[in-house]
Amino acid sequence: MGKNTSARAGIQHHDRQAQRPFRLLVTGGGTGGHTYPALTALRTLQERLSDRGRTVEVLWVGNAAGLEARVTAAEGIPFQAVATGKIRRARNPLKMLSRANLTDMARVPWGVLQARSAVARFRPDVVLATGGYVAVPVGVAARVCGRPLVVHEQTLRLGLANRVLAPFAARVAVSSESTLSLLSGSARERAVATGNPVRAEVLAGDADRAVDTLGLQGFDRARPTVYVTGGAQGANQINELVGAILPWLLEHANVVHQCGPASLDAQREHTTALPPSLAARYLPVGFVGPELPDLFALADVVISRSGAGTIAELTALGTASVLIPLASSAGGEQAHNARHLAEQGAATALLATEVTAADLRDAVEPLLTDPQRRRAMADRARVLGRPDAADRLVDVILDAAGEGR
Numbered sequence: 565m566g567k568n569t570s571a572r573a574g575i576q577h578h579d580r581q582a583q584r585p586f587r588l589l590v591t592g593g594g595t596g597g598h599t600y601p602a603l604t605a606l607r608t609l610q611e612r613l614s615d616r617g618r619t620v621e622v623l624w625v626g627n628a629a630g631l632e633a634r635v636t637a638a639e640g641i642p643f644q645a646v647a648t649g650k651i652r653r654a655r656n657p658l659k660m661l662s663r664a665n666l667t668d669m670a671r672v673p674w675g676v677l678q679a680r681s682a683v684a685r686f687r688p689d690v691v692l693a694t695g696g697y698v699a700v701p702v703g704v705a706a707r708v709c710g711r712p713l714v715v716h717e718q719t720l721r722l723g724l725a726n727r728v729l730a731p732f733a734a735r736v737a738v739s740s741e742s743t744l745s746l747l748s749g750s751a752r753e754r755a756v757a758t759g760n761p762v763r764a765e766v767l768a769g770d771a772d773r774a775v776d777t778l779g780l781q782g783f784d785r786a787r788p789t790v791y792v793t794g795g796a797q798g799a800n801q802i803n804e805l806v807g808a809i810l811p812w813l814l815e816h817a818n819v820v821h822q823c824g825p826a827s828l829d830a831q832r833e834h835t836t837a838l839p840p841s842l843a844a845r846y847l848p849v850g851f852v853g854p855e856l857p858d859l860f861a862l863a864d865v866v867i868s869r870s871g872a873g874t875i876a877e878l879t880a881l882g883t884a885s886v887l888i889p890l891a892s893s894a895g896g897e898q899a900h901n902a903r904h905l906a907e908q909g910a911a912t913a914l915l916a917t918e919v920t921a922a923d924l925r926d927a928v929e930p931l932l933t934d935p936q937r938r939r940a941m942a943d944r945a946r947v948l949g950r951p952d953a954a955d956r957l958v959d960v961i962l963d964a965a966g967e968g969r
């Protein structure tokens with residue numbers, strides 16, 4: 565083929581590509597940490613291709629009981645549920661053979677068949693897997709059907725699902741350069757550090773608007789505001805620790821306390837025991853929905869678990885925080901995340917097995933009373949942030965599809 569002919573063929577191929585929608589099959593979920601990065605990557609891909617006059621057809625394959633089912637319904641994203649199995653870890657290997665684990669494992673082959681039929685029918689240009697148990701059958705189906713698989717890992721250590729899928733992924737996207745060295749030789753060659761995508765709206769909050777959206781008229785804006793969060797379900801440990809120092813905390817700050825829907829009534833009880841002047845500066849909430857960006861914009865200090873999603877948000881925003889990792893997180897990854905930030909001066913990490921209320925008070929006090937210290941920590945957090953992570957992940961998706969960026 566002559567040079568002109570091949571150039572013409574290239575242009576025709578490009579035109580054909582430009583006309584037909586890009587098909588992305590997304591999988592991943594269970595929690596916000598897996599679901600929101602996939603959603604953000606999808607929206608960013610849609611924006612990028614719409615600039616080129618091209619649409620994205622999407623199918624999200626997930627777990628009917630996971631957060632992804634609710635998020636896709638709210639966003640109008642086509643969703644298909646497949647059967648999943650969850651391995652409950654135990655120190656004693658015999659306990660891993662529990663009835664619940666065995667029943668769940670029996671569901672896996674059925675999930676693989678369902679996933680295979682979804683991938684074969686949809687014929688995606690790329691399958692994007694962001695972790696969680698449901699990603700395993702779908703990733704395996706991508707392999708069986710010969711579709712390019714992109715795996716994205718949010719945490720500093722590779723989660724179990726991604727460890728299974730990485731060896732046959734076309735590309736492995738990780739959230740930090742430090743994760744690359746944990747990958748085996750061949751997976752490392754296909755890996756790139758993109759960062760962990762943060763929803764665009766989370767970065768566009770407005771502190772003044774939070775007063776209206778959350779009804780914080782009783783807050784004293786001359787004092788700093790603390791946002792306490794235990795993740796979507798809330799965290800009993802954090803609720804108890806904050807409850808124990810609440811009157812002291814409210815002397816120094818306004819507090820929005822996301823305690824989990826199940827604990828909201830108990831947390832409201834604390835309000836009744838407080839003098840009215842302090843109660844006016846305390847708002848317990850079960851779950852923070854669309855108000856989250858404004859709340860983040862208002863918050864001077866965050867007290868939180870150290871799930872990868874929250875860490876990505878705190879660093880992208882540049883917010884000072886006190887992190888109390890979930891001790892039982894897989895492979896101790898939340899402690900690892902918290903330690904990583906603390907080592908860079910980007911957060912205070914409470915890593916003791918038994919964190920006490922006094923530990924929390926000692927960690928929060930200097931951040932409330934010394935604005936300079938708080939700003940220095942926030943600045944160090946921002947250095948670790950990757951606000952361009954979604955764009956980098958979209959580069960990887962387009963590369964895996966064999967298309968230009």
Ligand SMILES: CC(=O)N[C@H]1[C@@H](OP(=O)(O)OP(=O)(O)OC[C@H]2O[C@@H](n3ccc(=O)[nH]c3=O)[C@H](O)[C@@H]2O)O[C@H](CO)[C@@H](O)[C@@H]1O
Pocket residue numbers: 595596597598600695718719723793794795796822850851852853856870871872873874875877890893894897898
């Ligand atoms: C218990 C568990 O398995 N945790 C894992 C889970 O985190 P999990 O999903 O629980 O927590 P993350 O911090 O990763 O993400 C939570 C997300 O939900 C948002 N949010 C939270 C509360 C709220 O009221 N409203 C709201 O929108 C947060 O801002 C964040 O975007 O996946 C992460 C990513 O693989 C892991 O690092 C965590 O170890």
